[in-house]
Amino acid sequence: MTTNLPHSIMAYKSFPFPPSTPVFPTAATVHAYLESYADTFNLRPYIQLNTTVQHVRWCLSESRWIVEVSTGEVISFDFLIVGNGHFRVPRYPDTPGLASWLMEGRAIHSAWYRRPDFITDTLLVVGAGPSGQDITADMSSYARVVIHSASGTTSGESGNVKMRGRITEFRSNGEVVFEDGSREQNVDHCILATGYQYSYSFFDSSVVTLEMPPHHLPIPQGLYNSSYHIFPLAMHLFPLRAKFPPWSIAFMGLTLRGIPLSLFESQAQAVVKTFAEPHTLNIQAEEAKLVARYAYLHKQLGDQPTLIAKAWHFITEAESFEYRDQLHQYSGTLDPQKVPEWEKEMWQNKGVLRSEWKKLERAGEARMWVDGIGNNGGDQWIELLRRLIRQACSKNDPGTSRFRDSVV
Structure with a gap:
């Protein structure tokens, strides 16, 4: 199987895929890319493989997270990032x-x-x-x-x-x-x-309650996992009403729409900002946003707790880009990022791009198209993707006419 997004929009912005990578790479290629990322930034010394996290609890007296792992080791941490994924x-x-x-x-x-x-x-x-x-x-x-x-x-x-x-x-x-x-x-x-399902078997009920949260406002005390969503979280990241500080823990990658790796990178910047400067997390403003989202979903879906839970982390295409921009603004980096327009363009055209790429693969022409692309920078990938869209449109393929105006 391959990715369903072009790698040039999916990659970490700080680390593009190698030149000549197929536009829609295989799982093995993505795996090699992630290993290369770890090697390039010397992350392996901080990664402990073949080890299972068995139990995590918050120690109030020490204000630290206590983590027990399968090796028998017990380690304490000031901050915790929960990044175990939700596709398992x-x-x-x-x-x-x-x-x-x-x-x-x-x-x-x-x-x-x-x-x-x-x-x-x-x-x-x-x-x-x-x-x-x-x-x-x-x-x-x-x-x-x-x-x-x-x-x-x-x-x-x-x-x-x-x-x-x-x-x-x-x-x-x-x-x-x-x-x-x-x-x-x-x-x-x-x-x-x-x-x-969202699953965190290493937490007991003192950290996360495994049930549907009370669905009537105001925002409930505690942290709930309905298996469809985690609630309540600021920015889909930080617990707001739990027994531990919201700036001590972050749940990464919960949203069900958006471009994964670049989104994780944006979230990571917000997490670092919050851990380093907890006063920047405006609790009242974030709770107001949750109340507004709940009211919006309640109006759209009615008094249906399960439907609201299913929709909670599901964001539209437009919302996914707005979310990343908001994370960048919150993080306050020296060079505030905005999701570039070309990336939105390629996201909109992802179906056409994938269809056209598969035709090139069947014709044995795919490798020729990407040979050397990326050697002279990322703009080469943007132009290649636009060439693919133009080619699809020029053939008058059904369903491609609506994309013509977006190609520059």
């Missing part, structure tokens, strides 16, 4: 019959999907997000039939891919029933791209 603990739908499929090994979560290297006759993929779409596309070259199920989808077919709506039942004989009453027979295997 799968979320499974409670569809009737699914538990039996999982127990029998006929269904797996996309968390365990690595490559389309197994042959199957009829494969079912569940989920409309990027993983569900990518796995459907990957497996369509290996399975005789791929059934892609997503809530709200109208039934249809495209080549060997069948589009179906929400599943209402998995049956032991391999039959799957959908919400419109249609059925698919003899389904061999199912991959569930149904999302993940």
